[in-house]
Structures are given as C-alpha cells and as structure tokens.
Amino acid sequence: MKKANTNKQDKEYSFFQDVFEVVIQIPKGRVTSYGAIANFLGTKMSARMVGWAMNASHQSELSIPAHRVVNRNGMLTGKNHFATPNLMESLLKKEGIVVENDCVVAFKNIFWDPLKELSL
DNA sequence: CGTGTGACCGGCG
C-alpha cells in the first residue's frame, strides 16, 4: 500500500461539503454565482468545480438550495440538472425572486457574495 | 495510475 496519492484522503470532508456549507448559508431571496463561491473557497479560477459539486448535491443527504446558485450571467444554467427543468425557476419564484426567460431579474440586486457576507 | 468530463469564467479574434 503505498501510494498515498491524494493526501486529502486524510480529510473526511470533501470539496463538495465545503460548497454545500456555503450554498446552505445563502439567505432566502438571494442568489449567488459559481464564481463567487469558488472565489470564497479560494479557487475562483475553478468555478467549474463548484458546479460539479452541485451535481453531487442531489446525492447529499442535506438539502442544498442549488436553485439559488446561478452563473455570473444570472442564468439558470443548471436547471437542467434538477428533478425537472422548471423546478429551479419555480423555487426561485417562490422565494420572491423574479425569473424571466431562465434569467434572474435584478440579479445584481439580490446577488449574495459569500466573500462579503460571510467574510465579515 | 491515466484519461475524460463538468451546472464556469475570462480573454482574445
């Protein structure tokens, strides 16, 4: 047994868990972008990982409000990965967020930056 | 152990 390969094995928490923790803390009626979360984690360049983590959110036992996470354009890019494509939009509307043409209206207004909010 | 992929972002032509 050698191979130690990824030493992060030592950590029980995975990159996903970190992302979930942040997403869960998103206030109701607010939205954030993958890049913002990635930046908060320190990997702004790898915003893709955030999206990837969201993919695992379905398997996560925790309830991950992935519908509050959109791309920097405010577009519901990940809606296709939900149980139903219209689920993401429905959830957002329920929270008072206006969605039009799969795009969050006033995205900048309700944008929630973990770096600014959590980093206080 | 190598390769591929992925719900992104930013830069360049």
Place this chain on the structure above:
DNA sequence: ACGCCGGCCACAC
C-alpha cells in the same frame, strides 16, 4: 457585438 478557446480542480471509470 459575438463566438471560440483555454484553464483550472476534483471526481469517476
């Protein structure tokens, strides 16, 4: 203004 391309990290096969 628009479209294409590379990059970056983590996970699955």
